[in-house]
Amino acid sequence: MSRRILTALAAGAVALGMCGGVAAGETSAAIEALERDRAAALQDLARERAPYPRYFQRAYERYPDIPRGLLEAIAYAQTGWRHVAPDPGEEPGHRHMPPAYGVMGLYRGEGFANQVHEGAELLGVSERLVMTDPETNILAAAALLDREIRQPAGPQDRLATARDGLESTSGALARYAGYGPGDSSIQGYARQSFAYEVLQTLAKGVDGHGVKISRQPIQMELAFPADSLRLLTAPALRMDHEADSVRPTDEQVEPLPAPGETATQGLAATPEAGIAAVDFGEAIWNPAHTANYSTAGNSMTGVIMHTVEGSYAGTISWFKNPAPPNTSAHYVIRKSDGQITQMVREYQQAWHAYAHNYYTIGIEHDGYASDPNNWSQAMLNASARLVRSICARRPVDCASAWKGPGYDYWHVVPDSVRIKAHGMLTYNQNRYDPGKYFPWASFYTMINDGAPPPAATPTYWVDTWAAAPGYPSPTGGSQSGTLHQGTHYVYCKTWGRRQGSGAEFNHWWLKTDLDVGPANQWVSAYYLSRWGNDEARDNDGYDIPRCEVLPYGEIGRKYYAMGGVRSDLGVPTNEEADAANGGRWQQFAGGMILWHADTGAFPVWGQILEHFRATGSEGRWGYPLIDELDAGVSPATGQRGKFQYFEDGLFLWTPATGAHAIHGAILAHFEDNGREEALGYPLGDEEAHGSNGRKQRFEQTTLYWTPANGVWAD
Structure with a gap:
């Protein structure tokens, strides 16, 4: 990952008016660049994952004792199905847990087991191949898991009643985990x-x-002994390192200390006085090893956001390990369901941010900063609830949170920003987590009771031929001020009472800030120097959008990053509305933008949009993963088309073939065999073949699929 350093020192940033944000020009450029990067990253990720199902299948064929689905679930828990490797520029002392390698997130020592070495020995291949080749990495993990499955089952491994089911693998999975000796x-x-x-x-x-x-279907009570399951599902645990005991606790919660107090001030001198409990009611209490944090009490005034660069369970294990480098954070949040584990009391110093530990609360998030799909809604919701709670209980102002773009490099922001990224701190040159894909603007909204972050409202420049009276409403009221003759900006338009003289008139009213009088007032478009009756355009001839349908939130961010009314989308024509499965959509003159928390916001237009709608829209194909991009040259016509990935398929278009979708096993074969530049563009959608098969015609061939034979070309 590039380590470009862009340092904005606090004094200089404040002088530029960057309190909690960035300059408007930089914000716009950064957002556009990040949208392009995310689109490219999602495209790369879709291509990267395409062969993984086949690799998993081959691993099951080689190791038939492994139940189907188990390898995929391990990969998802460890890496989110991404082929990972540590950043070579990162200092080992700054890592919050040992690095993992490959799709399966195999460890290579440094305090955990050396799964890379062991897997390479079992396969008879080099460690380098295990670390760098996805299929070999999956096979190495399968070999390690198969070894554990073949071990005789002990009383703590599995229950006799579950010997033949997925539940029987709990002991093997625990041994496989690799969390050290x-x-x-x-x-x-x-x-x-x-x-x-x-x-x-x-x-x-x-x-x-x-x-x-x-x-x-999995019955957890068959996977784990009753006493173990009680611990795994307990809302809070008490761990005694000296006695090596783990047990649920329902003892009295220790009161939160006031700033400057020690942990036990004001408590009775009883054995229960030293029992720590959660500061945030939703969290599980699972303390870090005492060698990994300081018990010194402090008044915490900031929150630092991290990614663990690994897995949730692995991070918890590492924070409980006393071996150097000694690291910890106050909280760890799981991606799959938003579970929160507290490991250090808020008033104590977790070791997560070098010189900033003494005044900040550290929150680690499951996964990797470089993953464009890392930020599940469950994890974001849990993180927002936690941060809101911290703001309510500590001298931390949620309104001081960062609300600009994220970065994939070190980028110092002003000290006045009190909720920010690890990579926005001084002395953290080798860190950039939680990365450029963390949605700071929407997160700001979540922690500030739905209040959108302050942002520059898009404006449209117009000329007026005379001084225009301003009003508080487009439908009436007393004059509130004047907009002088000349060039002015306006925000949007709305339909109101008729204004004019004789044959010249206009019903549109423009929202603007008056030269004399208050802001956010209304003047009639009748005073525009150009255009005709009932027209309201800016000086470049673009329609000024209606106030009632102005885009906002993530759809608005995407729309304005594309150029707003000057983009191919044109003006918005409808308000943002609910879409299938918890998403949102908005219609524009030239297309639509679809958004979902798991995918982000992307436009769909032209014939791809027509075919998308004609074949079931997001309910069938899911949400777009990337912008529409240029595709390869057709071997049949020489035309270059367009393509766009959705969650459940790929849409391709050329003028000669129109737009069609490819999905499932046929899509996997298409991607593995040269795509459109070798097979040509699809001539139609997938259709039935025989009694239980499918086929799809392309310019250069036809692909067939049956359950028995898979995919072949003819």
Whole structure:
């Protein structure tokens, strides 16, 4: 990952008026660049994941004792189905847990097991191949898991009643986890947490962004002994490192200390006085090892957001490990369901941000900063609830949160920004988490009771031929001021009372800030120097959008980054509205923008939009993952077309063939065999073939599929 350094020192930033944000020009340019980067990253991710199902299939064929679905669930829990590797520029002392490698997130020592070495030995290949080749990485993980499955089952591994089901793998999964040596109760709990998370993934299933994990019925009471399951599902735990014990606790919660107090001031001198409990009611209490944080009490005035660069369970295990480098954070949040674990009391110093530990609360988020799909709505919702609670209980102002773009490089922001990224701090040159894909603007809204972050409202420049009277309403009222003759900006238009003289008139009213009088007032478009009756355009001839349908939120961010009314979308024609499965959409003159929390906001237009709507829209194809992009040259016509990925398919278009969708196994074959530049563009959608098969015609061939034979070309 590039480590471009763009340092905005606090004094200089304040001088530029950048309190909690960035200059308007920089914001616009950064947002546009990030949208392009995210689109490219999602396209790359879709291509990267396309062969993984086949790799998993081959691993199951080689190791038939592994139940189907288990490898996919491990990969999802560890890396989110991404081929990961540590950043070579990162100093090991700054890592919050040992680095992982490949799709399966295999560890290579540094305090955890050396799964890379062990897997390479089992396969008879080099460690480098295990780390760099996705298929070999999956096979190495399968070999390690198969080894654990073949071990004789002990009383703590699995229950006899579940010997033949997925539940029977809990012991093997715990041994596979790789969380370092030792058989202590605390280490055992960490390993069982990993097994629990993998089986939970299978129980819930995953379907989106190219990841397909079928939901499977799992009875957790058959996977874990009753005493273990009680710990895994307990809302709070008490861990005693000296006695090596883990047990649920319902003892009295320790009161929150006031700023400057120690943990036990004001408490009776009883054994219960030293029992720590959560500061945030939703969290599970699972304390870090005492070697990994300072018990010194402080008044915390800031919040720092991180990504763990690994897995939730692995991070919890690492924070409980006393081996250097000694790191911790106050909270860790799981991506799959938003579960929150507190590991250090808020008034104590977790070691998460170097020179900034003494005044900041650290929140680690499951996953990787470089993953464009890392930020699940469940994790964001949990994080927002936690931050809101911190603001209510501590001297932290939620309105001081960063609300500009994220970055994939070190970018220092003013000290007045009190809720910000790890990579926005001084002395953190080698960090950029939580990365450029963290949705700071929408997160600001979430932690400020729905109030949108302050942002520059798009304006449209117009000339007036005379001084125009201003009014508080387009429908009437007393004059509130005057807009002088000349060039002015306006925000939007709305239909109101008729204004004019003789044959010249206009019903449109323009919202603007008066030269004499208050802001956000209304003047009649009758005073525009150009255009005709009932027209309201800016000086360049673009329609001024109606106030009632102005885009906002993530759809608005995308729309304005594309150029607003000057883009191919043109003016908005309808208000933003609900879409299928919890998304949102908005119609424009030239297309639409679809948004979902899991995918982001992307435009769809032209014949791809027509075919998308004609074949079921987002209810059938899911949400777009990227912008429409140029496709390859057709070998049949020499034309270059367009393509756009959706959650459940790929749409391709040329003038000669029109727009058609490809999905499933035929799409996988299409991508693995040269795509449109080799097979040509689709001539139609997939259709029935025989009694239980499917086929799809392309310019250069026809692809067939049956359950028995898979996909072949003819």
